[in-house]
Amino acid sequence: MTEHVTVIESVRLDDENNQIILLDQTQLPNKKVFLKLETVDDIWDAIYHLKVRGAPAIGIAAAYGMYLVTKHVEATTYEEFDAAFQQAKGKLASSRPTAVNLFWALDRMERRLEKEKSTSIAEIKQALKEEADLIKQEDEEVCEAIGQYALELLEDGMGILTHCNAGTIATAKYGTALAPIYLGKEKGYNFKVYADETRPLLQGARLTAWELDQAGVDVTLICDNMASIVMQQGKIQAVLVGCDRVAANGDTANKIGTSGVAILAKHYGIPFYVCAPLSTIDLDTKTGEEIEIELRPEEEIKAKWYSEPMAPENVKTYNPAFDVTDHSLITAIITEKGIVYPSYQDNLKAIFE
Numbered sequence: 001m002t003e004h005v006t007v008i009e010s011v012r013l014d015d016e017n018n019q020i021i022l023l024d025q026t027q028l029p030n031k032k033v034f035l036k037l038e039t040v041d042d043i044w045d046a047i048y049h050l051k052v053r054g055a056p057a058i059g060i061a062a063a064y065g066m067y068l069v070t071k072h073v074e075a076t077t078y079e080e081f082d083a084a085f086q087q088a089k090g091k092l093a094s095s096r097p098t099a100v101n102l103f104w105a106l107d108r109m110e111r112r113l114e115k116e117k118s119t120s121i122a123e124i125k126q127a128l129k130e131e132a133d134l135i136k137q138e139d140e141e142v143c144e145a146i147g148q149y150a151l152e153l154l155e156d157g158m159g160i161l162t163h164c165n166a167g168t169i170a171t172a173k174y175g176t177a178l179a180p181i182y183l184g185k186e187k188g189y190n191f192k193v194y195a196d197e198t199r200p201l202l203q204g205a206r207l208t209a210w211e212l213d214q215a216g217v218d219v220t221l222i223c224d225n226m227a228s229i230v231m232q233q234g235k236i237q238a239v240l241v242g243c244d245r246v247a248a249n250g251d252t253a254n255k256i257g258t259s260g261v262a263i264l265a266k267h268y269g270i271p272f273y274v275c276a277p278l279s280t281i282d283l284d285t286k287t288g289e290e291i292e293i294e295l296r297p298e299e300e301i302k303a304k305w306y307s308e309p310m311a312p313e314n315v316k317t318y319n320p321a322f323d324v325t326d327h328s329l330i331t332a333i334i335t336e337k338g339i340v341y342p343s344y345q346d347n348l349k350a351i352f353e
């Protein structure tokens with residue numbers, strides 16, 4: 001029997017055994033392997049190597065990581081506990097720079113720690129667990145709400161293009177950009193989804209195609225350089241993508257290649273929607289120019305996934321993991337609080353009020 005995709009839990013806490021149980025996304029679609037993480041180094045490694053990836057899922061893993069690695073700290077004072085907390089927080093914060101949810105979740109855990117300052121160390125530890133559980137539970141509700149709002153913009157039978165993976169395994173449940181597709185399917189809609197393969201780490205081919213197929217959604221895999229032809233041929237009526245950080249003016253960092261898709265969508269007159277939890281909107285970052293773009297190892301372009309090197313050994317590479325889509329190319333940003341249209345400068349601020 002096919003497991004319904006929206007119940008795949010990519011991150012969960014096994015408190016009894018002091019472990020985070022993590023679906024290793026680097027092994028999909030060939031193997032469904034669950035890792036057991038125990039130390040701050042395990043969690044850092046899982047985030048850096050994209051065993052857990054997708055902005056909300058990274059935030060959830062980091063929050064549980066903070067609980068888990070401070071759970072056994074033998075501190076007698078708040079100051080001692082805080083020192084251990086700060087050390088773990090600094091380590092996890094160094095894992096990936098672009099997705100703001102990592103920093104958002106770490107800061108939220110820190111605020112909870114500060115709030116509990118006058119309580120016992122045992123109570124602080126319990127509060128940190130509660131906060132991490134809340135982050136995960138809220139993400140599920142947020143994704144469902146994004147899906148409902150996004151569904152208002154779509155019609156049964158539409159062709160939808162997506163880039164990278166903003167699906168259930170990138171979040172607590174449902175996904176962001178894929179949430180309306182799952183919710184639509186539950187209503188009997190038949191979307192035709194085109195998944196960009198998403199070079200170089202192939203999140204579209206390995207993850208989006210896999211999870212949509214598991215859910216019985218009509219999905220067609222294309223190479224990244226085929227987006228133009230499917231748009232030109234009238235196969236696409238909407239583009240839906242996730243995001244890693246949205247600046248105050250609406251500029252949006254997402255997986256490398258997204259801005260090219262947005263430019264194509266504008267050319268062909270196709271709406272381009274960004275699905276963004278409020279936790280991914282960073283009003284402290286004024287424009288996309290301020291967003292740090294993660295640079296990743298050349299091996300991902302030249303050798304990964306191949307049995308033989310696919311480029312001359314000495315050739316230089318440039319491997320930015322994200323790009324920034326200019327706000328002028330974005331038709332709307334869909335959040336759990338509603339659909340935000342331009343001018344983003346004013347309207348994004350307003351949804352936080």
Ligand SMILES: CSC[C@H]1O[C@H](OP(=O)(O)O)[C@H](O)[C@@H]1O
Pocket residue numbers: 050053054055056163164165166167170171175176177203241242243244253254255256321
């Ligand atoms: C639900 S947001 C998913 C987001 O994460 C991706 O990046 P990565 O696979 O490197 O973590 C990508 O930019 C997606 O849109």
